[in-house]
Amino acid sequence: MGKNLELLQGIHKLEYEERMKRIQDFCDLTDEDLQVLSGEKRIPVSTAENFIENVVGFFPLPMGVANYVNIDGKDILVPMAVEETSIIAAVSATAKWVRQNGTLRTFVRGNLIIGQIQIPNIRNRERTIEILRDRREELIAISNGMIPGLVKRGGGVKDIVFRRLDHNDGSMAPRNQMLVLHVLCDPCDAMGANLINQVCEGLKPFVEAWTDEKVGMCILSNLVDGKIFAAEVRINDVDPKVGFGIEEATRFAKADPYRAATHNKGVLNGIDPILIATGNDWRAVEAGIHAYAARSGRYHPITDWKMDGPDLVGTLEAPMCVGIVGGVTRLHPTAVVAMKMMKIQSSNELARICAAVGLIQNLGALRALSTVGIVEGHMKLHASNIAIAVGAEAHEIEQVREQLILVLQKERSISFSRARDVLEEIRGRRTLDSALY
Numbered sequence: 108m109g110k111n112l113e114l115l116q117g118i119h120k121l122e123y124e125e126r127m128k129r130i131q132d133f134c135d136l137t138d139e140d141l142q143v144l145s146g147e148k149r150i151p152v153s154t155a156e157n158f159i160e161n162v163v164g165f166f167p168l169p170m171g172v173a174n175y176v177n178i179d180g181k182d183i184l185v186p187m188a189v190e191e192t193s194i195i196a197a198v199s200a201t202a203k204w205v206r207q208n209g210t211l212r213t214f215v216r217g218n219l220i221i222g223q224i225q226i227p228n229i230r231n232r233e234r235t236i237e238i239l240r241d242r243r244e245e246l247i248a249i250s251n252g253m254i255p256g257l258v259k260r261g262g263g264v265k266d267i268v269f270r271r272l273d274h275n276d277g278s279m280a281p282r283n284q285m286l287v288l289h290v291l292c293d294p295c296d297a298m299g300a301n302l303i304n305q306v307c308e309g310l311k312p313f314v315e316a317w318t319d320e321k322v323g324m325c326i327l328s329n330l331v332d333g334k335i336f337a338a339e340v341r342i343n344d345v346d347p348k349v350g351f352g353i354e355e356a357t358r359f360a361k362a363d364p365y366r367a368a369t370h371n372k373g374v375l376n377g378i379d380p381i382l383i384a385t386g387n388d389w390r391a392v393e394a395g396i397h398a399y400a401a402r403s404g405r406y407h408p409i410t411d412w413k414m415d416g417p418d419l420v421g422t423l424e425a426p427m428c429v430g431i432v433g434g435v436t437r438l439h440p441t442a443v444v445a446m447k448m449m450k451i452q453s454s455n456e457l458a459r460i461c462a463a464v465g466l467i468q469n470l471g472a473l474r475a476l477s478t479v480g481i482v483e484g485h486m487k488l489h490a491s492n493i494a495i496a497v498g499a500e501a502h503e504i505e506q507v508r509e510q511l512i513l514v515l516q517k518e519r520s521i522s523f524s525r526a527r528d529v530l531e532e533i534r535g536r537r538t539l540d541s542a543l544y
């Protein structure tokens with residue numbers, strides 16, 4: 108167990124102030140960092156004006172922390188910004204199970220993102236390839252001339268490859284051949300979208316002048332299969348009923364895209380909230396993951412679970428294109444504190460955490476689904492939201508929540524109308540009590 112991990116045990120039971128004291132100690136946060144997290148130090152609207160257009164204000168999401176997460180032997184408190192009840196509780200409980208009985212390791216394969224330069228309706232594809240192949244080194248040098256800072260840090264454009272695509276879509280396009288150049292770039296700690304887009308647009312006039320062909324689009328690809336992150340969980344001596352249930356759940360997702368979509372949504376429940384907390388472009392990662400999941404032509408789960416003797420082994424493999432510089436990652440005060448909480452030093456570290464937590468989240472969901480179901484656990488945590496939704500005042504929420512949990516245990520479900528009845532009963536009882544005394 109890490110030096111200070113005891114600090115974080117049971118933090119969900121603590122009052123906010125005490126919880127924050129422990130987190131401050133564990134993550135070496137300053138008082139100012141805490142004020143950013145609590146919202147006491149407000150982010151001015153002028154900051155938002157720098158991020159987007161037509162600003163009207165902010166949309167605050169709750170941010171919590173998942174604890175007990177131990178990745179590659181290191182304890183990490185994971186900040187997650189998300190609106191859905193029970194995600195953080197599920198990660199923490201599942202991570203605790205893993206840390207007590209096994210390991211969670213991560214891997215990275217490759218370091219190249221992709222920029223696409225498209226030549227649609229190409230007149231002479233083979234000749235164009237020949238010309239550009241001969242000038243590949245020149246193209247790489249021109250590219251790297253546009254991003255000297257990145258090159259100095261060891262990154263930059265490393266290669267250019269050619270893809271022949273034909274479209275037989277019955278359109279009125281004059282020709283049906285297309286050539287796409289993939290500009291392969293190591294973005295170091297950036298997610299890389301802006302820089303690769305600039306490189307591709309910068310190459311366009313050269314490609315056009317040398318080939319006498321007309322370039323169409325220049326844009327990155329979110330299917331970043333040149334930079335794949337993987338995570339592996341091994342849990343020793345798992346109850347075979349649970350282990351084989353989880354294995355069977357994976358088989359279902361492999362056999363059925365309808366299930367695979369929900370399965371992967373559960374994985375993304377672990378990933379997106381970290382991306383949001385750190386100011387990353389979660390749409391880009393989502394798009395990449397879904398495209399990767401469908402790369403065989405059919406949509407698949409991005410995780411796999413199998414029993415290996417008495418152990419349960421799970422793996423996740425997917426592109427996870429994130430940055431710790433660029434975008435708003437260093438501009439959004441909350442994102443800066445979130446990075447600090449995880450002591451992130453490189454974009455790969457952040458991507459590894461995303462992969463690991465995605466896998467853990469998936470395990471939590473599959474364990475619940477293949478044993479008791481998720482309704483009871485989820486609805487228990489969601490009960491206060493329902494209480495608020497049916498109009499419970501602050502002083503009534505706890506009482507309504509407790510009653511709803513009893514209803515859930517007895518009737519196996521809670522509906523809004525049932526919650527309204529509960530609230531009315533409580534109010535009625537109170538009126539009667541005050542009339543009697």
Ligand code: MEV
Binds near residue numbers: 373
């Ligand atoms: C709910 O947000 C996520 C789950 O549906 C994932 C799954 O079914 O694996 C529980």
